[in-house]
Structure formats: C-alpha cells, structure tokens
Amino acid sequence: MTLTAVEPSADTTDEPIAEACPIAPDGMHGYISDQERYLRRINRIEGQVRGIGRMIDDERYCIDILTQISAITNALEGVALGLLEDHLRHCILDAAGSGSGAAVEAKVAEATQAIARLVRS
Amino acid sequence: MTLTAVEPSADTTDEPIAEACPIAPDGMHGYISDQERYLRRINRIEGQVRGIGRMIDDERYCIDILTQISAITNALEGVALGLLEDHLRHCILDAAGSGSGAAVEAKVAEATQAIARLVRS
Amino acid sequence: MTLTAVEPSADTTDEPIAEACPIAPDGMHGYISDQERYLRRINRIEGQVRGIGRMIDDERYCIDILTQISAITNALEGVALGLLEDHLRHCILDAAGSGSGAAVEAKVAEATQAIARLVRS
Amino acid sequence: MTLTAVEPSADTTDEPIAEACPIAPDGMHGYISDQERYLRRINRIEGQVRGIGRMIDDERYCIDILTQISAITNALEGVALGLLEDHLRHCILDAAGSGSGAAVEAKVAEATQAIARLVRS
Numbered sequence: 001m002t003l004t005a006v007e008p009s010a011d012t013t014d015e016p017i018a019e020a021c022p023i024a025p026d027g028m029h030g031y032i033s034d035q036e037r038y039l040r041r042i043n044r045i046e047g048q049v050r051g052i053g054r055m056i057d058d059e060r061y062c063i064d065i066l067t068q069i070s071a072i073t074n075a076l077e078g079v080a081l082g083l084l085e086d087h088l089r090h091c092i093l094d095a096a097g098s099g100s101g102a103a104v105e106a107k108v109a110e111a112t113q114a115i116a117r118l119v120r121s
Numbered sequence: 122m123t124l125t126a127v128e129p130s131a132d133t134t135d136e137p138i139a140e141a142c143p144i145a146p147d148g149m150h151g152y153i154s155d156q157e158r159y160l161r162r163i164n165r166i167e168g169q170v171r172g173i174g175r176m177i178d179d180e181r182y183c184i185d186i187l188t189q190i191s192a193i194t195n196a197l198e199g200v201a202l203g204l205l206e207d208h209l210r211h212c213i214l215d216a217a218g219s220g221s222g223a224a225v226e227a228k229v230a231e232a233t234q235a236i237a238r239l240v241r242s
Numbered sequence: 243m244t245l246t247a248v249e250p251s252a253d254t255t256d257e258p259i260a261e262a263c264p265i266a267p268d269g270m271h272g273y274i275s276d277q278e279r280y281l282r283r284i285n286r287i288e289g290q291v292r293g294i295g296r297m298i299d300d301e302r303y304c305i306d307i308l309t310q311i312s313a314i315t316n317a318l319e320g321v322a323l324g325l326l327e328d329h330l331r332h333c334i335l336d337a338a339g340s341g342s343g344a345a346v347e348a349k350v351a352e353a354t355q356a357i358a359r360l361v362r363s
Numbered sequence: 364m365t366l367t368a369v370e371p372s373a374d375t376t377d378e379p380i381a382e383a384c385p386i387a388p389d390g391m392h393g394y395i396s397d398q399e400r401y402l403r404r405i406n407r408i409e410g411q412v413r414g415i416g417r418m419i420d421d422e423r424y425c426i427d428i429l430t431q432i433s434a435i436t437n438a439l440e441g442v443a444l445g446l447l448e449d450h451l452r453h454c455i456l457d458a459a460g461s462g463s464g465a466a467v468e469a470k471v472a473e474a475t476q477a478i479a480r481l482v483r484s
Contacts, residue, residue: 035177042174049170053163056156062208063235069201070238073194077482080190085475087183089467104452112448114184117191119440119481120362198361206354209330210346225331233327239361240319241483277419284416291412295405298398304450305477311443312480315436322432329425356426359433
C-alpha cells in the first residue's frame with residue numbers, strides 16, 4: 001500500500017516512536033498479523049468519508065447523510081475495539097510478564113484512559 | 122470541488138433523490154450556505170482516516186491510534202450535529218408550515234431515529 | 243406516586259420553572275399522555291441501579307456488573323430519546339406556529355445542545 | 364449496607380456465581396478496597412434517577428430532564444470505567460500469572476466484549 005498524501009496531523013511525524021508496543025514472543029507487534037486486514041478496513045472507511053463529501057456536494061437529504069455518518073462511526077469503533085483487544089492481549093500481558101507492578105499499573109491506566117475516550121466519543 | 126473516486130457505497134447512485142430537503146424560503150437547501158465549510162471539514166476527516174492507515178502501516182503504538190480514532194469519531198459527530206441542527210431548523214419547520222400533522226409526525230419520527238443512531242453509534 | 247427522598251441535585255428546587263414546555267393544543271404538556279409510562283420506566287431503572295449496588299455489595303463478577311450498567315445506560319437513553327421525540331413534536335412545532343424566527347432558532351439551538359450531550363455522554 | 368428491595372432483574376438471584384473474579388494476591392477481590400466508594404457513587408446515582416421520576420411527576424421542562432439523564436449516564440460510565448480498570452488490573456493479570464494462554468485469551472475476549480457494550484451503549 002502506498003500512502004502519498006501527507007496529512008498535517010500529529011501522526012505523520014518521522015521521529016522515532018518513544019513508547020512502542022513491546023515485541024511479542026513471536027517477534028511481531030501486537031496487531032501485525034492483522035495489519036493488512038486493518039488497512040483494508042481503514043481504506044474502506046476513508047472511501048465512506050469521501051462518499052459523505054460527495055453527498056454534501058450533491059446536496060443529498062440530510063437524514064441519509066446522518067445515517068452514513070453513523071455507519072462510519074460504527075466502523076471506526078469496530079477498528080478501535082479490534083486494536084484494543086490486540087493491545088490488551090499483547091501489551092498488557094507482556095507488562096505482566098515483566099513482573100513490574102509499576103509497569104502493569106501504567107499500562108492499565110493508559111488502556112483505561114483510551115477506553116474512556118472511546119466510550120465518551 | 123471534484124470527487125473523482127467512485128465508492129461502492131449506497132450514496133453514489135445517480136437515481137433522483139426521492140425525498141429531498143424541502144426548499145427553504147430563500148430558495149436554498151437547509152445546509153447549502155455552509156456547504157463549503159462542511160466539505161472542508163469532511164476533507165480534513167478523510168485525511169485523518171488516511172493518517173490512521175499510515176499509522177497502522179508504520180506499526181505505530183496502538184494507544185496512539187486509538188486516540189486518533191476517538192478524535193475522528195468526535196469530528197464526525199460534530200459534522201452530524203451540525204447537519205442535524207440545520208435539518209431541524211429547515212426541514213421540520215417547513216413541515217410545520219405545511220400544516221399537515223401527519224407530515225410533522227413523519228419528520229419528527231425520522232429525525233428521532235437518526236438521533237438514536239447517533240446516540241447509539 | 244410519592245417521592246419522599248430529597249436529592250441534593252439541581253432538579254429538586256422549588257422555584258418556578260422559568261421556561262416551561264408550551265402548552266400543546268390539547269391543553270397538555272408534551273409528554274403528559276405518556277407520563278405514567280415514563281414513571282414506570284424510571285422506576286424500573288431506579289431498581290436496576292439499586293441492583294448494581296447489591297451486586298457490588300455481594301462482590302459479584304465485575305464483567306456482570308458492567309453488563310448491567312450498559313443495560314441501564316441503554317434504558318436511560320431510551321427514555322431520553324422518547325422525551326426528545328415528544329419535545330421535538332410539541333415544543334419546536336409550537337415555536338414554529340408562533341411565527342417568530344428567533345424563537346424557532348432558540349428552540350433548535352437548545353434541542354441540538356441537548357442532543358449533543360446525549361451523543362457525547 | 365442493607366439493600367432490602369428485591370428487583371426482578373437478573374442480578375438478584377441467589378445462585379452461586381459461576382465465574383468469580385480470581386482472588387488477588389492480597390486475598391481480596393479486584394475492587395473490594397474501593398467497595399464503599401462504589402456503593403456511595405451508586406447510591407448517589409440511584410437518587411439522581413429518583414430525581415428524574417420527580418421531574419417527570421412535576422412535568423418539568425423536557426430539556427432539563429434530558430440534561431439530568433446525560434449527567435446520570437456520565438456518572439454510570441464513570442463507575443463502569445472504574446470497575447473496568449480494576450478488572451483489567453486484577454483479573455486479566457491474574458490470568459496472565461496462571462501462564463495459560465487460553466485463560467488469557469478468554470479474559471481478553473470477555474473484557475473486549477464488555478468494552479464494546481460500553482462504547483455502543
């Protein structure tokens with residue numbers, strides 16, 4: 001996959017990622033085995049968002065646009081829940097394996113804050 | 122604005138829209154005055170979704186991806202709430218002006234169902 | 243129904259309500275015809291919340307408590323959506339009937355803010 | 364605390380709880396140290412729900428009732444997020460300590476489903 005567009009958002013910096021997901025026992029990141037599947041889902045969501053622009057351009061009926069937005073929000077939440085499940089499996093349990101209570105505590109607090117943002121968004 | 126990409130979603134059909142937003146007294150659709158602003162917001166959200174794909178491609182830290190997804194969901198909800206406000210203003214009140222109780226009832230039920238989808242998505 | 247408990251929340255003040263729902267053509271408030279039904283639903287939700295306290299008291303399994311909380315949240319949203327539908331029907335349309343653009347605008351803004359709180363809660 | 368009311372909901376059965384939170388190393392359930400605090404929060408939410416019944420009884424302005432419902436939903440989500448954080452800390456990590464991959468997987472799937480219900484409720 002090639003992503004030529006450069007977005008001015010915080011996620012496109014080239015600086016090294018300070019806190020990376022710990023490498024799982026199989027030498028892979030938490031979600032790498034499903035990486036292609038996640039990319040396909042995100043590609044499809046990107047197309048759905050583009051479709052919203054087209055609906056607004058075409059002055060489509062407001063309620064139909066709202067229905068599409070709800071569908072996109074659900075799809076994004078599905079991706080987020082999948083990533084979260086992978087994260088809980090690989091990252092927190094790796095932290096548990098390290099035996100450090102502080103590391104576990106930090107991971108749990110971080111995950112809970114991410115969940116809170118999902119629940120409240 | 123030109124949108125050359127063709128998405129396989131339900132919103133790209135060329136068939137006439139059966140139920141259009143009633144024309145407001147000033148001869149414009151409910152949200153047309155803000156159309157350009159909505160398109161800019163949707164364009165920006167589309168770029169943010171593309172950024173998620175880039176983050177997955179780069180195997181960025183899961184929690185950072187979740188944070189971005191929550192931001193996109195919030196941005197989409199902001200667009201939806203704006204469209205809904207426009208809709209309530211123009212469409213329902215037009216229905217009220219028509220004096221038909223059944224038309225009002227249909228509009229209110231339709232709007233409530235759209236709100237329910239937003240609340241539960 | 244008698245409610246003897248006095249809660250320290252904002253809703254128990256005895257001061258007159260500045261902005262009441264306009265009286266509908268049939269001389270009733272927007273939701274009065276369903277008032278008993280709403281009270282029964284709220285009574286049931288109150289019992290479900292009390293059940294959560296009992297579950298915590300009994301140190302029930304955390305996930306089961308979370309499931310119950312989700313059920314209560316859904317039930318509360320159902321009540322909110324019902325009240326909102328009634329509100330849109332009776333209050334906004336009464337505002338429309340008054341012919342005052344400013345009154346309509348104020349009602350629409352107020353309703354949209356309430357919807358935003360529901361969507362984001 | 365005594366809770367004498369018997370609710371007809373699923374959470375009041377007297378049957379033994381098949382799957383209990385594993386006992387933490389300190390011999391306590393995951394959330395027992397905060398049990399009193401959770402009970403106070405639930406008591407307060409119960410009172411807020413009762414306040415909603417009072418508002419409906421008094422035919423209070425619909426939008427004010429919606430505002431209160433959003434506040435209750437937020438409070439319930441706060442309790443849920445607290446319980447979830449405790450659960451992630453104590454239960455999942457206990458499962459990790461057991462060394463059984465299947466047990467970890469089951470706990471992660473269960474937690475993710477609970478989170479999905481929270482996100483979508």
